[in-house]
Amino acid sequence: MSARIALDPRAEMDTLWEIAENYPKLRHWLIANPAASPELLEYVAQRGGDGVREGFAALFDDDAGAGATVAPGDGG
Numbered sequence: 001m002s003a004r005i006a007l008d009p010r011a012e013m014d015t016l017w018e019i020a021e022n023y024p025k026l027r028h029w030l031i032a033n034p035a036a037s038p039e040l041l042e043y044v045a046q047r048g049g050d051g052v053r054e055g056f057a058a059l060f061d062d063d064a065g066a067g068a069t070v071a072p073g074d075g076g
Contacts, residue, residue: 024049
């Protein structure tokens with residue numbers, strides 16, 4: 001699996017779920033995929049992983065990139 005697949009809006013939903021469930025280091029890329037379902041994004045938010053918190057912050061707040069930090073244990 002790769003970031004390219006995680007970002008591909010044409011990727012099958014089953015593939016996106018496979019990434020969410022089995023590839024924690026790729027989860028943050030799913031946040032940027034316009035085809036990601038609300039259920040998938042909820043799963044990603046709950047499971048966490050590298051860059052997930054920052055990804056959601058960037059999605060919901062234009063100023064998120066500045067000073068975003070990860071709490072201890074938030075590595076996925």
